[in-house]
Amino acid sequence: MRVYVSADADDRQAGFVGGRLVERGAELRYLDRDALPTYAGLDAPDLLVLLGSARSAWADDQRDVVASEAALVRDALDAGTPAMGICYGGQLIARALGGTVQRAETAEFGWRDVASIDPELCPVGPWAQFHGDSFKPAPTSRVIGTSAAGCQGFVDESLQARAIGWQFHPEVSGTRFSEWVDELEGFCVERGGDPDALRREAVAYADTGRLRAHDLTDAALAWLMM
Template identity: 50%
Template structure:
């Protein structure tokens, strides 16, 4: 099982998701989202996996990188290769498939439960949240998870292969979340950083278990490794 992981050069941490994928026998091949090859140049692959980013898919300065990644998503799906995304990856996927994204009024932070219509592909959590943007999916995508800020999970089966993406961070470890908090990924929101870090460590063990189960459910849905 070969999985190409699209990530920022400075942050390639797939956390619990990478851990589980390696445990089930996946080979993970990294792709720098700022220097992406065309789909036809990456060789054999079973899945394209879009990680998060501190970029914003709606910002004009990232236009070329967003378009290159969007083309990769569309080309992969048309070729029968499924796509999976997290946070920025969900916003990117939404835009690639006819939707949009924009800056929220305030960031969504901490460990939060989500409302779901599919507890297998989008369990209620709680899940780690750290994002400043929200998205609206395209017409072919189905929202199966929401919070009061917007969509939290979408699936899509209309482009040749299946796709799934989560706005929250099912992959994040307590150590990585703490680093994000201390580095101020959420911006100047006047939040209680100690409380966010406390939540991350309090949920560490349960988050790992939920993430591993979610990887298994996603792979089954995407028909990868089955």
């Protein structure tokens, strides 16, 4: 299974989700989202995965990067290649399909439960949250999870291949989450987070999300490849 992973050049960590894909026979090929090829330049992909990012999909200074990645998503889905997006990656898929992304009224940090109408494709959690933006999926999409901050999960079957996106981070370990807090402490404080409390929470949860992430990855693959 040939899986292309769109990510920032300085954060190519697909974590628990990437690990499970490899266990399922995937070869991960990373793409720099600042210099993406066209879909025609990819070598027969079986799946497109879009990871998270500290950037904002609504920001003017990211317009060209967002447009390039959205075009890649649309072309992949039109060609029959399914797509999976995490946090910023989920927002990009929503944008590509006609949804919108905006600065969230309420930022979310830490491990939180979500309200779900699909316990397989969007289990209640708890899931790691680390975002200050929110999004509305396209009219063709079906929302499968929500929180007070907005959509937490959606699926779409409007093109030649299926797409799924989550706002939360099933891929992240406690160790990696702590690194995010260290790297983006100013952002956390600005948006109402408590960095010290988040570090304690990361230690408490540590790697307990691995099995949940593996189950979710399995369920998503089964649905995407139908």
